Amino acid sequence: MTHHHRGLFVTVDGPAGTGKTTLTHALAERLNHDGYAVHPTTQPSRNQLxxxxxxxxxxxxxxxxxxxxxxxxxxxxxxxxxxHRAAGRIVLCDRYVPSSYVLQTMDNAPPAFIHTLNAAADRPDLTIFLTADPTVAAARVRRRGAHSRFHTDLTSSRTEATLYRDATTNLKTQGQNLLQLDTTHTSTDQLVEVITRKLTPLARLPRPEQATA
Known part of the structure; x- marks a missing residue:
């Protein structure tokens, strides 16, 4: 049975190697299993651009x-x-504006220019920031293989971690709803449980015990 709830826009950001894609998929599976309408996606999109x-x-x-x-x-x-949000679904997006601030800053685009480009983008209902020890994150990237020139070694992992901390601070000053989670030693299942509890009041979802009653 699908539960009726208001649409939400939830984004997952953080340095390479913190488990954004794994978490997004696991969270979508959990919410789908619980009967909620979910639309997982990613940025950049899978469309032509x-x-x-x-x-x-x-x-x-x-x-x-x-x-x-x-x-x-x-x-x-x-x-x-x-x-999808207007249709009442929970949209889960792997990367969003914070990734632009970080990666484009690493690519020598001025922060003011990046801000202007993205100023009209929708504000998420919840921004999830994943963190991890840069040494652990860099090792994970090495094991899976880097996806782009931005993720090369421990130095780039440390730079990303620093810039994401700055992005977190900036979003807090803007009053955005943030949830910061460290993935260095925490399992995906534990992270999903924490996020689900956070989403319950946002989406006006029934609590798990109510949903299964």
Whole structure:
């Protein structure tokens, strides 16, 4: 049975190797299992613009990559995220604006330029920030293989961690709803349990004991 609840927009961000994709999939499975309408997605998107941005990091750099990623974000909001949210689904997005702040800053785009590009993007109902010890995160990236030139070694993992801390501070000053979780030693199942408890009042979901009664 599917429960009726208001649509939510939930994003998952953090440095490479913190488990964003794994967590997004596990959370979607948990909420689907509990009977909630969920739409998992990712940024860059799987549409044409997103695939260009995803696979073009060696071709596009700095300002042009920042513009490409932002264009894909606005197109995805209009054609995918907003319709699913309006239909009452919980939209789970693997990476969002904070990733642009971090990666485009690493790519020498000025923070003010990145802010202007993304100023009109929808504010999530909940932003989940994943953290991990940079040494652990870098080792995970080595095991799985780097997805782009941004993730190369321990130095890049440390830089990402620092920039994400800055992004977290900035979002807090804006009054955004944040949940920060350390994945260094915490299992995915434990993280999913914490997030589900956080989402219950946001989505006006019945508590788990009510949902299974």
């Amino acid at each position: 997103g695939e260009i941005a995803r696979h073009g990091t060696d071709t596009y750099r700095g300002y042009d990559l920042a513009c490409l990623v932002a264009a894909d974000r606005y197109h995805q909001l209009r054609t995918e995220i907003q319709p």
